[in-house]
Amino acid sequence: MAEIRSERRGKVAILTVHDPDRRNALTLELSAELVAAVDAAERDAGVHALVVTGTPPAFCAGADLTALGAAREQGLRAIYDGFLSVARCTLPTIAAVGGAAVGAGLNLALAADVRIAGPRARFDARFLRLGIHPGGGMTWMLQRAVGPQQAVAMTLFGEILDAEGARAAGLAHRVVDGDHEALVAASVALAEGAAEAPRELLLTTKRTMRHTWTLDAHADAVDAEITPQLASLDSEEFAARLAAMRAKISGTH
Numbered sequence: 001m002a003e004i005r006s007e008r009r010g011k012v013a014i015l016t017v018h019d020p021d022r023r024n025a026l027t028l029e030l031s032a033e034l035v036a037a038v039d040a041a042e043r044d045a046g047v048h049a050l051v052v053t054g055t056p057p058a059f060c061a062g063a064d065l066t067a068l069g070a071a072r073e074q075g076l077r078a079i080y081d082g083f084l085s086v087a088r089c090t091l092p093t094i095a096a097v098g099g100a101a102v103g104a105g106l107n108l109a110l111a112a113d114v115r116i117a118g119p120r121a122r123f124d125a126r127f128l129r130l131g132i133h134p135g136g137g138m139t140w141m142l143q144r145a146v147g148p149q150q151a152v153a154m155t156l157f158g159e160i161l162d163a164e165g166a167r168a169a170g171l172a173h174r175v176v177d178g179d180h181e182a183l184v185a186a187s188v189a190l191a192e193g194a195a196e197a198p199r200e201l202l203l204t205t206k207r208t209m210r211h212t213w214t215l216d217a218h219a220d221a222v223d224a225e226i227t228p229q230l231a232s233l234d235s236e237e238f239a240a241r242l243a244a245m246r247a248k249i250s251g252t253h
Helices: 028-043 065-070 073-088 104-111 138-146 148-155 163-169 180-195 199-212 218-233 236-251
Strands: 003-009 012-018 049-054 093-097 100-102 114-117 122-124
Touching (some): 012 028, 012 180, 100 104, 114 163, 138 148, 218 236
16 A cells, blocks of 8 residues: 555654555655655654655655646646655655655655665656656755756766765765665664754754855854854753753762
């Protein structure tokens, strides 16, 4: 049965696109389920980070071509909603890419804040080879991830990056050897770094990072950070952590 599978490991939610017989191609139904699963994770105060993956052998083979061929604007936007929900997610997000990420599947990987690749990962734009113009903001996301030259090589010339090529291009943060479970475990281990921070501080800092990325001047970034930083210094969470740190230091003497 095609579905989005959800599980929790501590404060990390793992969402798995599960339709291995069709290489996890995104249908209208799966995209809607993904939107709902991301929304549920955001509403859950116990979730601090999100990992998105696909049931092997693929990560996501793109949009279902049958649905895509019949789609017009409303249908295309409905298919986009799945990976765009990851792009809009207020939580820190990781894509655990264990196999082919093709077309809209590449978009799903690009939508995450960080990508971790397994040894069989492949990053393939493919739109033009199918006779389709890229969509869903792929050209914007890819150029921001790898720069314009590499994005042109992948989009216009059809270059496919394997796991090590993606790491070298900056598309993948890390390559993890081993099977799919090792890939997910490594992704969760990275996500657990976010689990240690206060949740509201995570959300605020991610929002600030998205804003400062658009700025040209260092001084503007200082100004953008000062208000939320002052608010964090006044928070009960900071006071409690500072007190615990002081008690630990005094206990060592």
